[in-house]
Amino acid sequence: MKTLYAADGSDLHPHFGPYFSDGKRRVDYVLAYQIQKPNTVRKPSPKFGENNFIPPLQPKEDPEITAQEHQTDYHEDDKRFRRDEYEENLLETGLELEKDEGSKIPGIGFLKIHAPWHVLCREAEFMKLKMPTKKVYDVKQGGNVVEKVRLFIHKVTAPLHPKVDVSHPHSVKSLSHPFSREKQHLFDLSDKNKFFDSTTRSSIVYEVLKRTRCTKAKYSMVLYSYIPFVVLQLLYEEWASYSVFYKYQPIGLIRKYFGEKVGLYFAWLGVYTQMLIPAAIVGVIVFLYGCATVDENIPSMEICDPRNNVTMCPLCDQACSYWKLVTACGTARASHLFDNPATVFFSIFMALWAVLFMEHWKRRQMRLNYIWDLTGFGEEEEVSVRNVKKNKASPDHSHICLFYLYVFKYNHVLDEKVKLTCSDRLPAYMTTVVMMCLMISVTFAIVFGVILYRISIKAALHMSSYPAARSNIRATVKTTAAIINLIIIIIMDEIYAAIARWLTTLEVPKTDKSFEQRLIFKTFILKFVNAFTPIVYLAFFRGRLVGRPGKYLYVVGSYRMEECAHSGCLMELCIQLCITMLGKQLIQNNLFEIGIPKIKKLLRQRKSEMDTKQEEELNKTLRRHEKDHFLGPFIGLNPEYMEMIIQFGMVTLFVASFPLAPLFALLNNIIEIRLDAKKFVTELRRPIAAKAKDIGIWYNLLRGLSKVAVIVNAFVISFTSDFIPRLVYQYTYSPDGTLHGFTNHTLAFFNVSDFQPGTDPLEPMHLGYKVDMCRYKDYREPPWSTTPYDFSKEFWAILAARLAFVIVFQNVVMLMSDFVDWLIPDIPKDISLQMHKEKILMVELFMKEEQGKRLTMRERNTPQQPRSRPNSHTNCV
């Protein structure tokens, strides 16, 4: 921070950024271009990895260099000619330019752009920007009591608010109105330099740049804009620092300098993190409840009681022998931590929590929209590339340049295949479908591989005669398998992201929005499958495809499928979740989000062939836009969102099995916010302030996940945990209405003479006595029944109960969610009241104006004859 911004170039005003050389005109935008064929300045084409989400709308991805790699056939002169033409066109629009080719970075020229007042006015009117008017009104926040409570809360939470000076006091707000030159008298134009802030100015210039035609396509520029130094300092101290982790984020400031889209991301992240606090607290309580009741849990007491002398069937063929149930005591007790009635409550709680979170976010978004004057703003329709290109009869070329600016990254594809028909597209779509299926099968194969690893290692360890190895078998196998899984997940994540990007490029989507959406969709599916397949296997398939003693299911020759521990697979699911969440977050955060950008920056600086000393020297004399050249480009928010969505999935989908998930997520997010903030403040070039009303497709994904979460949790509770069998036993089979005897009830009998030949234990006398009957966990008929080893009536009854529970749980929770959704209005009441009030005030304002006009008209018309005047709007009155 210090090194970067303390000793800034002399052209920088601390509040408003740099000026033209006349010291009067502000620089609103800087374009960078190459002035000579670079011999050494060469970058590798962007690596796949975390950058996979580079949205084409952000033309800051150094496209000139990428472009240059593809089009070496264009000469410097040709380029200069086109640039000159473009600059002429820019001048035609009214912008003012200043060139700066004597920069200290060899080979790079800068074009500074200033938007004069009349251009700002015109464009603001076109863009229908809502600007504050002179009319100011009191904001009454409800009645007296409400106001007092609000003030009290504000006082209490004061230390949590960032120390950012707010220009308006909260009790007063200006009416906003779309800017219009005809209605200039409404606005406070006393200081024209301050009326449009720097973000607005640069986005206005960006609009003009997008619209300005450039006759030839192979032309591109790097775009910069500035954040004033004072603000950067403030953002750094009050936002991008770990020391303020407990504070709210200065969302207003973020929005002001990074635009609505980034502002919304951080606001969303803030809301999510905030909402995780109660979830984490309840999760910890549920966990503690499990800890507290572990000694009162009858099933685990029964398992741990050595008097219940239960002989269990061997866990593997030949190598394993019979074992005592009491040895599973530890796992049984541990299982209770995650498999107790509180878990059911927690599942329902988290389903409602997810709905509340969505609702809370909707309201927050609405409030932000209102505060940011976006209420009337409609999302811009994206330009359909094909439409514009084919529409040659129309005189409209204005968007072609825009198109070439921002889909530059893959226009070498587009140029050749502009008129893609269905049959042209078919191969790409087929490739996509095939590749997606292939990738998903790869994921499944990997999971199966890990299973085989576990089975074989377990068998090997069982066979080893070294007793220490045997005693720690389960723990060893579980942990190593989970870690292997984690590593594979992280590696595949990167590969899948690259494949998704490649596939989307192949498809040549018509618009950038469609590009982005398809990319997100593909990446989401692949990453989601990647992250959740092992977990889904553990939760729903492991231990279910085992067969029974005497008729085991074998895979790959003679490996028996994995069984669960006696108390179910919940414990293992829990370990897997824990390792995946913690590991993924730690590695991806620390390594990828901190480490790699640092390395990249270093590489970039080394590329420009200055050794560190020289560089530091230079750094002090470099001007802002020159320094920014070395910063990383802004690659969009999609990787950040994706990471959070996967985390949200972890938190909601399997929460029934791991109540501590919200806590882990919370801890991660507290770091994540400041990490992302640091990245935005110090590591990246300032992004174009993109307007957005909502978080777009991510909201739908969140909604979809929270719907899926309900059904997944229903299945986890009813099938993975022993909740339903316990309940059924207690209320139908138990002789005394308690769980006493439950363990015995869950164990079926097996006559050891029924073992398939060659599968009976090699050491049948391992326990010291001859075993005739061993027990295994299942609901099957005993050997002495007429249909031995068939599923028993209890099995079907419990299955029916499990399924009934799923139906009831799913529908009740869905109904409750819909009810909560319906109960909470999407627009906060105070905002809707205020909006209404503003509307009334606006009508009043205009009515007054009308009356004023009529009066002056009357006065004028009385003494003299009505005359025709140049402006047309009086015809009407």
Added chain:
Amino acid sequence: MKTLYAADGSDLHPHFGPYFSDGKRRVDYVLAYQIQKPNTVRKPSPKFGENNFIPPLQPKEDPEITAQEHQTDYHEDDKRFRRDEYEENLLETGLELEKDEGSKIPGIGFLKIHAPWHVLCREAEFMKLKMPTKKVYDVKQGGNVVEKVRLFIHKVTAPLHPKVDVSHPHSVKSLSHPFSREKQHLFDLSDKNKFFDSTTRSSIVYEVLKRTRCTKAKYSMVLYSYIPFVVLQLLYEEWASYSVFYKYQPIGLIRKYFGEKVGLYFAWLGVYTQMLIPAAIVGVIVFLYGCATVDENIPSMEICDPRNNVTMCPLCDQACSYWKLVTACGTARASHLFDNPATVFFSIFMALWAVLFMEHWKRRQMRLNYIWDLTGFGEEEEVSVRNVKKNKASPDHSHICLFYLYVFKYNHVLDEKVKLTCSDRLPAYMTTVVMMCLMISVTFAIVFGVILYRISIKAALHMSSYPAARSNIRATVKTTAAIINLIIIIIMDEIYAAIARWLTTLEVPKTDKSFEQRLIFKTFILKFVNAFTPIVYLAFFRGRLVGRPGKYLYVVGSYRMEECAHSGCLMELCIQLCITMLGKQLIQNNLFEIGIPKIKKLLRQRKSEMDTKQEEELNKTLRRHEKDHFLGPFIGLNPEYMEMIIQFGMVTLFVASFPLAPLFALLNNIIEIRLDAKKFVTELRRPIAAKAKDIGIWYNLLRGLSKVAVIVNAFVISFTSDFIPRLVYQYTYSPDGTLHGFTNHTLAFFNVSDFQPGTDPLEPMHLGYKVDMCRYKDYREPPWSTTPYDFSKEFWAILAARLAFVIVFQNVVMLMSDFVDWLIPDIPKDISLQMHKEKILMVELFMKEEQGKRLTMRERNTPQQPRSRPNSHTNCV
């Protein structure tokens, strides 16, 4: 029609309606008021019944008469004073007035209102009305092939389109832009009389009326506006006539003369009816499939085969005796019509149909929004009554009058309790909750009563020795019970509607929107419960609470609960649905929608104390607004919507049991459209043209219903029909993989010695032989098992299968629905392309204008000094 409009008053221009007495100024609105205390002109206060949805926003409900009944303490002078004041205020806004007190209707005065051009301009600007500009562009509907296909389709369906001359050819469209006086040059103002059409003019006047303040509240007016005679004729011929039932509706014309809200209703009804066509066709095919396969159905063949000599247990205590299964042959065959595999397919089809319908409607709505230039229009926030009233510090009284105009109907309540606190409201809310619960219990009680009726009649008929009575027992009981049910439903519908209205009035909602929503919500719940409770009972409870032989369940002393026929209750459910749907539609349509309005009109005319001859004479000389006075007020669209929603419920909720439901609904709706059209054209005063972008709460209700439909259908298929038991039998128990033996499998054994004392049949030898074992339909253990008469393993297995089917069906259908929802874009592609094109053209237009301005400026500035000019907007350029 002829009598009403042929010989119209002389002040009526066939195209533009009436004029002021100067013959130049058009009448845009007419207010009616009472000029003397009426001695004889007195109407009953509105009856509860179909009018229960009178929305307070439609102030046409003759409130002056209602008011007058409540406030007789106000003298004529006082009223006149207030009226004068109001009229003065209207003049102040620029409107022009003409009084007409010498009307032919005694006691009623009319105030004609004309809006001059400048008022229209001003208000259009305030209301941000989108008006067509001069700029016209070609609408290209896709490529060449697409265009040809479109033209071909249009040609083929030409006879289906109403013969309404469309002013614009389809290939050209004007750009629309919010009207602004500063931008008048954009619009084609060559004919100022035609620029704003009559609907726009009257809604502009209505806006002004709403805004105009009237100091005292007890003042009200009846509001009229006109439809030109030519249009009425056209609407009558091309829309409100049964002879055009096969044609599309002239939605554009409807919207033009009745406003967007009414237009949307009829568009929705049209889409719904259109979508019912494929559903009806598939339904009929499914039904025919049932008919065709009835002879190949193995279970019914087994039942009908007299060689399967199965003795069934008696159906009632003592009076009934053992019976042969073969006697159930008829019912078994009939059941197959509605209980066959095609039904499952049809359920899934209808679930997807519902989603497609919603999607289709969304797209149609979007298209209409675009065609009607509503895309930028934001729904007006309703005025919060309390807020306005309490806000005395603010100088804004403009809405108070509006409030009194439209919540007039119950302002005697509001006046006293303006500042309602929570504790004031509590009793009303409590009443609501208690009453709603009470009403729902009443519905349950009625259903239970009908059950008792059925049980007792059946028992009585069984006991009678008259053989004819006994043979027709089932048919008689079923049919009479269903008819009784129907009559009760229709009566209770009216009562419930009245109660809902009363409860909502008690609650004193803060705004009219809230009033309407609460009313709709309550009415919906009550009517829904009323219509569906008997059906739900039949589908899910009947035959399930029976007990078993030897341990029957008794209600009210010694009545055994109803059993289903051997092939399940589906047949009875079907009969009930059929009678309810047909009966409800026939009675409610014919009696309530045609009969009652006719009677009301007659009553109204008789009230004005003219005998028929005089009246006819007078009718010819009456002017339009005088005639309109005798028409019924427009009472809102809610009853129409409600009727359709209940029908939609019938069509989707139990479609698994009655595949002909869509056909019945289709036939009904074809009539319904023309019936409603007739009502609008001839029976009702013209409603205020209310703007609306969507159908509001009804869309949510439809969505909710189609969600509920999925789960209800899942349960109907798995529990009410025998689909799952057949499937389970075929694939697990059947020795040869067919359904042979299924009937035997479903029947449990009962040892007649286990009858409870006093319940065994009086005539045990009725069949001619001694019975030791009888059979009954259930999955229970046989008497010789260790646990006799307990549920058998088959029972639990089939239950699990049923529940699993519910889960799979619900989730698969929900997933498919969501997928379809996601697949179909909400905005039709051509519309989104066109919208985008318009945006580009608009920018272009403005850019050209800008350049033009700059040029003229430059020209002006070159020869002479720049001067300050009166209009402000040049400051900027």
